[in-house]
Amino acid sequence: MNLEELEKQVQLQEDIQEIENLQKKYGYYFDNNMWSEIVDLFSEENSESVEIADHGVFYGKKGVRRIYWEMFAGGGKPRQSPPWMQFIVMQIGGVVDVAPDGKTAKGRWQTWLFEAKPYGAYPRQEYLHGYYENKYVKENGKWLFSKLHWNNTFCSPVEDGWLNLPLMGWMGLPDADEPPSAFHPYPHQRGNVPYHFKHPITEK
Secondary structure, X not given: OOHHHHHHHHHHHHHHHXXXXXXXXXXXXXXXXXHHHHHOOEXXXXXXXXXEOOOOEEEHHHHHHHHHHHHHXXXXXXXXXXOOOEEEEEEEEEEEEEOOOOOEEXXXXXXXXXXXXXXXXXXXXXXXXXXXXXXXXXXXXXXXXXXXXXXXXXXXXXXXXXXXXXXXXXXXXXXXXXXXXXXXXXXXXXXXXXXXXXXXXXXX
């Protein structure tokens, strides 16, 4: 390996690490309802879309602001949350592939979520599983999201488990640009978002 090849390998590893850190920031911000910080993680000029479970598809940076800031954050209006309300997002098993030109990348992540949320007058505890298939773009030396897609495998109450109640509490959002492109929760056997790379078992 010559010096030029070594420099390319170092740059590749640095890019992968920065993308992994970007994805982790998203998870921590989501945990703490930091919606404006999430919006800032997306490219201004090259944001393609956001799709979360069956909420629908939201296009461009305008769509990013609509779903996170206007819908999730309520447009910045103060919201009174009970002290016991909690979101815990764990993103594991990440696979990041950077394009040969080093300007774009794709990543896949498995996620577990544990939540305590109010439903009517009562609290509810639930756990969720799903997969991210995301796209990233490098602008002015900084990695940002260009597309985020999370598909839900199940969303179940802790007391019942996903075998008895695989899905509860999700709904489409009224201001989506399009219906969800892929929402097939458990027990659907092809419910995952397609891999961005060749699957070693199903695509021989």
